[in-house]
Amino acid sequence: MPLPEVEELIALQDLDRRIATLEAATRAIPPLVQEFESRLHASRGAHEAARGAHVELEKTRRLKEGELKQVEQQAKEKQVRLWEIRKNEEYSAVLKEIELLKAKQSALEEGILLLFDQIEEAARTVATREGDFREREAEFVRQRGAKGAELTRLQQEVAEFTKQRGGRARRIEAGLLQSYTRLLKSRGGLAVVPVKDGSCSGCFVALTPQAHTEVRKAEVLMTCANCQRILYWKG
Numbered sequence: 001m002p003l004p005e006v007e008e009l010i011a012l013q014d015l016d017r018r019i020a021t022l023e024a025a026t027r028a029i030p031p032l033v034q035e036f037e038s039r040l041h042a043s044r045g046a047h048e049a050a051r052g053a054h055v056e057l058e059k060t061r062r063l064k065e066g067e068l069k070q071v072e073q074q075a076k077e078k079q080v081r082l083w084e085i086r087k088n089e090e091y092s093a094v095l096k097e098i099e100l101l102k103a104k105q106s107a108l109e110e111g112i113l114l115l116f117d118q119i120e121e122a123a124r125t126v127a128t129r130e131g132d133f134r135e136r137e138a139e140f141v142r143q144r145g146a147k148g149a150e151l152t153r154l155q156q157e158v159a160e161f162t163k164q165r166g167g168r169a170r171r172i173e174a175g176l177l178q179s180y181t182r183l184l185k186s187r188g189g190l191a192v193v194p195v196k197d198g199s200c201s202g203c204f205v206a207l208t209p210q211a212h213t214e215v216r217k218a219e220v221l222m223t224c225a226n227c228q229r230i231l232y233w234k235g
C-alpha cells in the first residue's frame, strides 16, 4: 500500500487528469462550430455570386432586346422613306443603311438566343447553390445545437470535478501540494507514478535496488532520482 499522503495525491492527480481532458474537449468545440459556420458562409457567398451572375445576364438580355427594337424601328422608318426618294444616289445610300441595320438586327437576335441559353444555365447554377446553401444552413444549426449542449455538459462536469478537487486538495499538506502542483505542470500532467518492472513509469529510468526496496516498503516519500516524480509501488 502506498503512503496515505501518496494515495491522496494519486486521487488528486486522477481528478486533475480528468479535468484536463474535459477542458481540452471543451476547447475543441468552438473551432468545430466555427468550421461549420465558415462552410455556411462560403456556400452563401457562392449562392449570392450565382444569383448576381443570373441577374446580370437578364439585364444584358433586356438591354439587347431594347436595342433590337430600336434597330427594327429604324429599319422600318428607312423602308418607308425609300418611297419618297427621287434621287438615285440617295436611294442607294438609304438602301445600304437598311442592309446595315438588318445585319445588326440578326447579330442582335443571335446574341439574344445565346443569352437565353446562358440564362437557363445560370438559373440551374442558382438552384444548385441554393440547395447547397440550405443544406449547410441546416447542418450548421444542427451542429451548433448539438455542440452547444455538449459544451454545457462538459462545463458542468468540469465544475463538478473542480469542486471535488478543491475538497481533496485541502486535505493535503501545503508543501507537498506545492511540489505536486509544480511537478504536474513541468512533467506533462503526471506527478505521481507507479514503479513498473523496476523503473519509474514516468521517465522509464531504472531505480537502484535500494530505492526500489524503499518504494516497496512505503515508509518514506520516494521520488525518482531522474525526473523527481513521486513514486509508489503498485502491488
Ligand SMILES: [Zn+2]
Binding pocket: 200, 201, 202, 203, 204, 205, 224, 225, 226, 227, 228, 229
Ligand atoms: Zn522518473
